[in-house]
Amino acid sequence: MDTPNIDIDYVANLARLALTPEEKVTYARQLGDVLAYIDKLKEADVSGVEPTAHAFDVSNVWAADVPRPGLSVEDALRNAPAARDSMIVVPKVVE
Amino acid sequence: MSSALVFQTAAALSDQLGARKVSAVELAQACLAQVRATDDRIHAFLSVDEADILAQAGAADARRAAGQARGPLDGVPVGLKDVIAVRGQPLTCGSRMLEKFVSPYDATAAIGLKNAGAVLFGRANMDEFAMGSSTENSAFQTTSNPWDVTRIPGGSSGGSAAAVAAGQVPVSLGSDTGGSIRQPAALCGIVGLKPTYGLISRYGLVAYASSLDQIGPFAHTVEDAALVLQAIAGHDVNDSTSFRTEIPDYRAELAKRRGPWRLGVPKEYFGAGLAPEVRASVEKAIAWYRAQGCEIREVSLPHTEYAVAAYYIIATAEASSNLARFDGIRYTHRSPKATDAVDIYHHSRAEGFGSEVKRRIILGTYVLSSGYYDAYYGRAQKVRTLIRQDFLNAFREVDALLTPTSPTVAFKKGEKTANPLEMYLADIFTISLNLAGLPGVSVPCGFSPEGLPIGLQIVGRPFQEADLLAIAHAYEQAHDFHTKHPVL
Numbered sequence: 336m337d338t339p340n341i342d343i344d345y346v347a348n349l350a351r352l353a354l355t356p357e358e359k360v361t362y363a364r365q366l367g368d369v370l371a372y373i374d375k376l377k378e379a380d381v382s383g384v385e386p387t388a389h390a391f392d393v394s395n396v397w398a399a400d401v402p403r404p405g406l407s408v409e410d411a412l413r414n415a416p417a418a419r420d421s422m423i424v425v426p427k428v429v430e
Numbered sequence: 431m432s433s434a435l436v437f438q439t440a441a442a443l444s445d446q447l448g449a450r451k452v453s454a455v456e457l458a459q460a461c462l463a464q465v466r467a468t469d470d471r472i473h474a475f476l477s478v479d480e481a482d483i484l485a486q487a488g489a490a491d492a493r494r495a496a497g498q499a500r501g502p503l504d505g506v507p508v509g510l511k512d513v514i515a516v517r518g519q520p521l522t523c524g525s526r527m528l529e530k531f532v533s534p535y536d537a538t539a540a541i542g543l544k545n546a547g548a549v550l551f552g553r554a555n556m557d558e559f560a561m562g563s564s565t566e567n568s569a570f571q572t573t574s575n576p577w578d579v580t581r582i583p584g585g586s587s588g589g590s591a592a593a594v595a596a597g598q599v600p601v602s603l604g605s606d607t608g609g610s611i612r613q614p615a616a617l618c619g620i621v622g623l624k625p626t627y628g629l630i631s632r633y634g635l636v637a638y639a640s641s642l643d644q645i646g647p648f649a650h651t652v653e654d655a656a657l658v659l660q661a662i663a664g665h666d667v668n669d670s671t672s673f674r675t676e677i678p679d680y681r682a683e684l685a686k687r688r689g690p691w692r693l694g695v696p697k698e699y700f701g702a703g704l705a706p707e708v709r710a711s712v713e714k715a716i717a718w719y720r721a722q723g724c725e726i727r728e729v730s731l732p733h734t735e736y737a738v739a740a741y742y743i744i745a746t747a748e749a750s751s752n753l754a755r756f757d758g759i760r761y762t763h764r765s766p767k768a769t770d771a772v773d774i775y776h777h778s779r780a781e782g783f784g785s786e787v788k789r790r791i792i793l794g795t796y797v798l799s800s801g802y803y804d805a806y807y808g809r810a811q812k813v814r815t816l817i818r819q820d821f822l823n824a825f826r827e828v829d830a831l832l833t834p835t836s837p838t839v840a841f842k843k844g845e846k847t848a849n850p851l852e853m854y855l856a857d858i859f860t861i862s863l864n865l866a867g868l869p870g871v872s873v874p875c876g877f878s879p880e881g882l883p884i885g886l887q888i889v890g891r892p893f894q895e896a897d898l899l900a901i902a903h904a905y906e907q908a909h910d911f912h913t914k915h916p917v918l
Contacts, residue, residue: 341796343792345799346792346795346796346799347792349795349799350750350779350791350792350795351754351757351772351775351776351779352776352779352780352783352788352791352792353776353777353779353780354780354788355780358785358788362788362789362792365789365850365851366789366792366793366796368850368851369742369793369850369851369854370796372738372739372851373739373742373743373806374739375735375736375739376736376739376740376743376806376809376810376813377809378736379733379736379809379812379813379816381809381812381813381816384812384815384816385812385815386808386811386812386814386815387811387812387814387815387818387865388641388811389627389641389671389867390627390628390641390818390865390866390867390868390892391627391628391673391867391892393628393670393671393673396670398667398670406534406535410534410535411534413532413534414530414531414532414534414760414761414762415760415761416758416759416761416762416763416764417764423759423760425759425771425774426768426769426770426771426774428770428771
């Protein structure tokens with residue numbers, strides 16, 4: 336089976352994941368192996384088969400429109416890496 | 431010398447609590463002592479909040495003294511995989527990304543246990559974000575198999591399984607996306623149940639692959655698994671995929687449903703790659719059912735060979751999307767290296783995630799990326815339909831299926847870490863059930879010549895856990911495998 340060629344820089348950027356040069360080499364090789372294995376799926380005859388997203392079809396799930404207590408500001412910010420004045424601190428995104 | 435309370439079933443402990451032969455505080459202390467005596471070798475728990483555990487046990491004793499005991503689990507310790515939220519407790523998911531995270535709310539399953547009076551006991555080790563089959567992907571420690579500490583306990587819920595097998599807690603909760611409850615249960619010689627998708631709310635279960643994830647119990651016996659299931663099963667408005675279905679009294683049904691059953695043996699599960707000692711034990715279990723008057727029928731699940739491939743597309747695609755929330759902004763590790771917002775994402779994720787998580791995010795991102803979606807994700811979802819139809823066809827003829835849980839006994843630490851694909855194939859018999867949404871239970875069915883546990887997987891119809899557990903219970907009670915414990 337052919338090992339697909341993966342543009343690892345492109346995929347890592349989509350995933351917002353900074354990889355080291357060593358990781359890029361390792362992952363490109365390992366993912367090539369996994370993709371070669373996954374290629375097996377091409378043998379399956381799926382003509383006319385509907386896709387399954389969930390094992391049991393549940394749709395239009397409505398909840399009563401009743402207010403319920405949510406997280407307090409204190410709870411919501413408890414795990415923030417940087418917070419000030421009830422807000423999460425982030426670097427400037429607009430000049 | 432461990433306490434006489436250690437290795438007892440939750441049902442037996444419950445009786446003693448009810449008869450006031452033991453207090454919940456004494457029981458909690460016995461469990462804490464067993465953790466202290468064994469966890470330097472087993473490494474099942476990432477953290478154990480002793481003061482909180484004793485306070486919960488004290489409250490259970492006070493309820494009982496006031497005549498307000500809440501039921502069979504009141505005062506019984508339950509270990510939790512560190513992926514299920516408990517307010518005020520850590521929730522690391524085995525990841526540096528969440529090393530300092532403290533849960534601001536309770537998972538619905540945790541609320542179920544609290545309402546039943548259970549003592550929520552410790553945070554059990556796991557493969558990072560539940561990705562793995564050996565618990566070697568934890569960022570913090572590798573859990574040992576209590577039967578042989580040079581071997582893995584299975585994964586990803588290896589800490590929850592090892593804690594029960596080592597007598598540290600009578601029961602625990604894990605989560606199962608491709609076999610992460612059943613496989614470690616088999617390798618540790620205990621019972622592990624993955625319920626039907628939708629039976630238990632996923633609210634407060636940190637998501638790996640949302641269409642496959644399900645919480646379930648580990649226990650020494652099927653009866654104990656039924657007791658825990660009772661406390662956590664049922665519809666929840668906080669999980670729109672949880673199912674509205676009648677919840678029977680699972681323990682009471684064990685004795686009522688006696689068979690004989692029509693049981694299917696899928697021929698695709700007994701091919702090459704199945705270790706001879708596993709095959710021998712499972713075939714012996716099948717012969718036992720036949721001897722009890724059950725009709726044993728060979729069935730075919732022809733799309734089995736595609737299950738692992740379909741799973742690793744669907745699961746990684748969902749993971750790449752679910753794990754996008756760990757971005758270094760709101761509640762996770764934030765890299766000090768980063769200078770702008772996008773840089774925060776790249777570096778925080780690079781520093782916070784371990785190698786298997788990165789590998790799966792990359793794979794999931796790739797299969798969803800423009801130009802590849804139809805070839806991979808779209809096709810995998812269609813194959814998922816075929817796999818599900820295979821099972822539904824089989825269930826027209828039989829009440830349940832009998833298979834091995836894992837193709838081998840517990841492997842050595844480090845044996846498969848260099849080859850991800852080989853590790854993925856450890857889940858070959860468990861993965862299809864997640865794709866089809868079906869319930870499955872692993873029960874101990876023997877030991878290899880070197881004394882390592884072997885598990886029998888029983889697969890049931892959707893939402894028919896009462897039948898599934900009754901079939902497992904009948905086998906278990908006629909054998910003594912579940913009464914054997916490792917020498918620690």
